Amino acid sequence: MATGSLKKMGSIDAQLRLIAPAKVSEDDKLVEYDALLLDRFLDILQDLHGEEVREFVQECYEVAADYDGNRNTAKLEELGNMLTSLDPGDSIVVTKSFSNMLSLANLAEEVQIAYRRRIKKLKKGDFADEASATTESDIEETLKRLLQLNKTPEEVFDALKNQTVDLVLTAHPTQSVRRSLLQKFGRIRDCLTQLYAKDITPDDKQELDEALQREIQAAFRTDEIRRTPPTPQDEMRAGMSYFHETIWKGVPKFLRQLQPFGEQLRVNYQETRRLLLQVAGHKDILEGDPYLRQRLQLRDPYITTLNVCQAYTLKQIRDPSFHVKVRPHLSKDYMESSKPAAELVKLNPKSEYAPGLEDTVILTMKGIAAGMQNTG
Numbered sequence: 001m002a003t004g005s006l007k008k009m010g011s012i013d014a015q016l017r018l019i020a021p022a023k024v025s026e027d028d029k030l031v032e033y034d035a036l037l038l039d040r041f042l043d044i045l046q047d048l049h050g051e052e053v054r055e056f057v058q059e060c061y062e063v064a065a066d067y068d069g070n071r072n073t074a075k076l077e078e079l080g081n082m083l084t085s086l087d088p089g090d091s092i093v094v095t096k097s098f099s100n101m102l103s104l105a106n107l108a109e110e111v112q113i114a115y116r117r118r119i120k121k122l123k124k125g126d127f128a129d130e131a132s133a134t135t136e137s138d139i140e141e142t143l144k145r146l147l148q149l150n151k152t153p154e155e156v157f158d159a160l161k162n163q164t165v166d167l168v169l170t171a172h173p174t175q176s177v178r179r180s181l182l183q184k185f186g187r188i189r190d191c192l193t194q195l196y197a198k199d200i201t202p203d204d205k206q207e208l209d210e211a212l213q214r215e216i217q218a219a220f221r222t223d224e225i226r227r228t229p230p231t232p233q234d235e236m237r238a239g240m241s242y243f244h245e246t247i248w249k250g251v252p253k254f255l256r257q258l259q260p261f262g263e264q265l266r267v268n269y270q271e272t273r274r275l276l277l278q279v280a281g282h283k284d285i286l287e288g289d290p291y292l293r294q295r296l297q298l299r300d301p302y303i304t305t306l307n308v309c310q311a312y313t314l315k316q317i318r319d320p321s322f323h324v325k326v327r328p329h330l331s332k333d334y335m336e337s338s339k340p341a342a343e344l345v346k347l348n349p350k351s352e353y354a355p356g357l358e359d360t361v362i363l364t365m366k367g368i369a370a371g372m373q374n375t376g
Contacts, residue, residue, distance in 0.1 A: 056090075313361055
């Protein structure tokens, strides 16, 4: 295996700090995380395949980083010559090494995002590094940015309401990661998170560092592709594992992140209510009209929800951009034998909805409104 003339650096950390942004906030640990993982990986690579392979991989990494920073085509050509000079056996090892280095870099970024989110919550401020705010934004930050882009609250609400998430379980080798690898990556992420805790003791730090090295080596020695076709039972276990490891843990966490928004809306409502009562000089809403207050209290529990559903349905019917399935077919025999059905079709002969649905919704809304006026 040939090696170039590029000066070898003692640690990958030096090269990473050269290509990192010039202005990095004090709570930015990405370079430190990435350097630790890559240093540990290169040490493991040297133990398994020798110092020559380690130096070659590190040299390729540094040449690629040099090209990425300066866009020097000579460096790109040098990198191509280095890779094409490999024999098939070495090329497999080098390719697998870079694949694992990319996975470790992604893990470092995940831990960094989680770390900065915790720092942001503690500081109660904005992100210090605006260059990475797009990828590190949480739900609250995203909503703020949408409003700053002159998006109306109605547009944001409609966009969130109309989003769907489809689960795709695939066994294609190029579109899936083995469950064993996902578990190892998860343990690497946990070790890295605990390793940089402020209250960690030297003994705990050593144990976590050793565990980190074990998991990195285990991930590197794990084949990324199953060499035998999975049985139906294997595919079923893999699918259930995905639900257990991802959805069951992720959905409750996401809902907990959404909960503060409802609490904040409640706080804003209570403050608005207090100010209105203060301006009106009342102790409670509709204090001067007990009759109307009683009618509203009777109406709320069982009518308001129905009215909202009716209004939403009517809005969809009248929205020209909203598409639904073609209305169910009514047989000719049923049409001839049922006079009400024929009358409904005459009301809306070209509607995609069920016959007469729009008129039925309007009549129902008016009927409920009239009934509430008469009965209170």
